[in-house]
Amino acid sequence: MTTKAxxxxxxxxxxxxxxxxxxxxxxxxxxxxxxAIDVAPAELPGFFERLREGEFAGGNVTIxxxxxxxxxxxxxxxxxxxxxxxxxxVARAGKVHGTNTDYLGFLGNxxxxxxxxxxxxxxxxxxxxGGAARAxxxxxxxxxxxxxxxxxxxxxxxxxxxxxxxxxxxxxxxDFNAAAPSAGLVVNTTSIGMHSSRFEGFDLDLLPSDALVxxxxxxxxxxxxxxxxxxxxxxxxxxxxxxxHQAVPGFEAWFGIRPSVTKDLRTRIEATLEH
Ligand code: NAP
Numbered sequence: 447m448t449t450k451a452x453x454x455x456x457x458x459x460x461x462x463x464x465x466x467x468x469x470x471x472x473x474x475x476x477x478x479x480x481x482a483i484d485v486a487p488a489e490l491p492g493f494f495e496r497l498r499e500g501e502f503a504g505g506n507v508t509i510x511x512x513x514x515x516x517x518x519x520x521x522x523x524x525x526x527x528x529x530x531x532x533x534x535x536v537a538r539a540g541k542v543h544g545t546n547t548d549y550l551g552f553l554g555n556x557x558x559x560x561x562x563x564x565x566x567x568x569x570x571x572x573x574x575x576g577g578a579a580r581a582x583x584x585x586x587x588x589x590x591x592x593x594x595x596x597x598x599x600x601x602x603x604x605x606x607x608x609x610x611x612x613x614x615x616x617x618x619x620x621d622f623n624a625a626a627p628s629a630g631l632v633v634n635t636t637s638i639g640m641h642s643s644r645f646e647g648f649d650l651d652l653l654p655s656d657a658l659v660x661x662x663x664x665x666x667x668x669x670x671x672x673x674x675x676x677x678x679x680x681x682x683x684x685x686x687x688x689x690x691h692q693a694v695p696g697f698e699a700w701f702g703i704r705p706s707v708t709k710d711l712r713t714r715i716e717a718t719l720e721h
Contacts (some may be wrong), residue, residue, distance in 0.1 A: 447459075447477075448477050448478060448479060448505065449476070449477065449478040449479075449503050449507075449700060450478065450479050450480075450481070450501065450502045450552040450567045451467065451478065451480045451481075451502060451503055451504055451505045451684055451696075451697075451700045451701070452480065452481050452482070452483050452505035452506070453480070453481075453482050453483070453505055453506040453507070453508060454483050454484075454485040454490075454505060454506070454507055454508070454511060455476055455482075455484070455485070455500060455507070455508035455509055455510070455511065456484055456485060456486050456509075456510060456511070457484060458483065458484045458485075458508070459482070459484075460480045461508060461691065462715055462718060463480070463482070463483050463508075463693065464480055464481065464482050465714060465715060465718065466689075466690060466693045466699055467480035467693065467710065468480055468713065469710075469711050469714060470700070470701075470703075470705040470711075473705070474701070474703050474705070475542070476701050476703070478700075478701055480505075483485050483538050485511070487510065487511070487514065489607060490514060490515070490518060491518060492504075494515075494518045494542060497535065497537045497542050498537065498540050498541070498542060499540075500537065500540070502537055503536070503537060503699075503700035503701070504534070504535045504536040504537050504542075504696065504699060505534075505535055505696075505700075506532050506533055506535075506693075506696060506698045507532055507534070507535060507544075507583070508533070512531040512532055512533060512577070513530065513531060514537070514640075515532045515544055515683060516532060518534065518542070519535070519542050519543065519544035520541040520542050520543065520670065520707070521541065521543045521544070522543070522544040522545070523543075523544065523545040523546065525545075525546060525549065525584060526544055526546035528580070528584055528609070528610065529546045529548070529549065529580045529581045529584055529661075529721065530577070530580055530609075531546055531577055531581075532544035532545065532546055532582070533545075533546050533547060533548055533692070534546065534547050534695065534696040534699070536696075536699045536700070545695075546581060546582035547692045547693075547694075547695045547696060548578065548582075548688070548692050548694060549581040549582065549584045549585040549588070549670060550691065550694075550695055551687075551688040551689065551690075551691040551692025551693070552581060552582050552584075552585045552662070552688050552691075552692075553585050553588070553589070553691075554687070554688075554691030554692075554694065554707070555660075555683060555685075555687030555688040555690075555691045556658075556660065556683060557646075558687060558691070558707065559683040559687055560658055560681060560683055562707075563631065563658055564709055566588040566630055567589070567590055567591050567592075568591075568628070568629070568631070569591070569592045569593070569594060569625075569628050569629050569631075570586055570591050570592070570593050570594070570628030570629065570630065570631040570632070570633060571593075571594045571596060571622065571625050571626070571629045571631070571632045571633070572586070572593050572594070572595050572596070572633045572635060573596050573597070573607050573619065573632070573633065573634045573635060573636050573638075573645075573706065574597055574634065574635035574636035574637075575595060575597035575599070575602045575603040575605075575606045575635075576602075576635065578662055579595070579597075579606060579635040580606065580609075580610070582633055582635055582662070583595070583606065583607075583610045583614065584610065587610060587611075587612045588624065591612075591631070592614065593611040593612075593614045593615070594614075594615050594617065594621075594625045594628075594629070595614050595615070595616045595617075596609055596614075596617045596618060596619050596621055596622060597616070597618070597619070597636075598618070598619055600616065600617070600618050603616040603617070604616050619645065620647065622645070622648050623647070623648065623652055626636055626648075626649065626650070626652035626653045627652055627653070627654065628655070629653060629657055630648075630654065630656070630657055630658065631658050631659075631660070632653065632657065632658070632659045632660070632671075632675075633660050633661075633662070634660070634661040634662065634663065634669070634671050635662050637663065638663075638671075639661055639666075639669030639670060639671055640665065640666075640669075642666075642670060642671075643670075644670035644671065644674075645670075645671060648671075648674075648677055650674055650675055650678050650680065651678060653675075653678075653680060655679065655680070656681075657673035657680055657681070658680070658681045658682070658683065659671065659672060659680050659681070659682050659683075660682065660683040660684070660685070660712060661673075661682075661684060661685050662685040662688055663685055664684060664685035664686040664688070664719065665719045666691060667684050667686060667716060667719055668682075668684060668685075674682060686712060686716065686719070687707065687712075689715070690707045690710075690712065690715065691707055692709060693705075694707065699720070
């Protein structure tokens with residue numbers, strides 16, 4: 447019987463997940479499918495009934511359902527609760543389990559692109575305190591990396607630091623230059639970088655020469671922050687790998703094969719991005 451998986455959202459037309467999973471299904475010759483399904487918020491409970499009846503092995507969840515599905519799942523990972531969002535569902539024996547693979551995607555991307563990145567455990571500057579920042583703080587905490595969390599709205603950063611716990615100090619974006627000399631890693635999790643928007647007043651020359659700069663915005667692939675860091679000779683890692691690596695655990699749970707993030711897969715997805 448064909449094993450079916452999905453991504454649900456509303457709207458859903460722009461999701462790149464069908465291309466990612468479709469590539470792996472073809473590569474492994476699996477009798478499976480992965481489809482994008484537009485599910486409006488009012489239709490979500492009915493969709494969960496289809497899941498419990500065994501129509502799908504599971505799937506991904508995107509905007510605006512990442513929080514609403516908590517109430518519909520039969521069980522949810524503690525880490526997904528800490529992150530406050532479910533992005534992956536697994537259906538088994540009439541029950542639906544919710545998890546979040548974004549933090550694994552972040553770690554998988556850096557581990558693949560810069561294998562020594564967490565060895566020194568030097569401080570990370572995290573820019574932004576929204577939904578994606580939660581997953582990244584959980585990821586950095588799992589590697590015991592101290593964090594300076596800088597956000598436009600300081601109170602949001604303070605709240606997030608309290609929620610996650612551990613070694614996190616907070617500040618505003620204007621504190622970047624003061625924090626830079628002690629940072630081994632800079633992670634942008636804000637939407638700055640999309641549509642060529644850029645951070646004002648950041649002096650990247652203040653970063654140590656071996657610092658790594660990464661951005662989770664992947665459209666454009668090389669954001670102004672990454673371009674500036676590269677021009678100064680700093681190591682950079684783009685955000686596309688996070689999108690690809692977060693897809694790995696879900697595919698493995700639904701189809702029973704752990705797929706690889708290959709150069710060919712990256713090239714296919716890159717071809718769909720704004721340059
Ligand atoms: P979000 O919850 O809306 O948070 C947005 C963050 O950006 C907040 O910290 C916000 O600060 C800040 N921000 C927005 N506009 C700003 C501006 N003009 N100046 C300064 N700060 C600004 O969004 P999210 O879900 O965390 O997503 C953030 C980005 O990550 C999006 O571009 C998304 O596409 C990307 N993303 C990528 C991946 C991946 O796999 N690579 C995964 C998830 C998300 P305030 O608190 O002050 O509003």
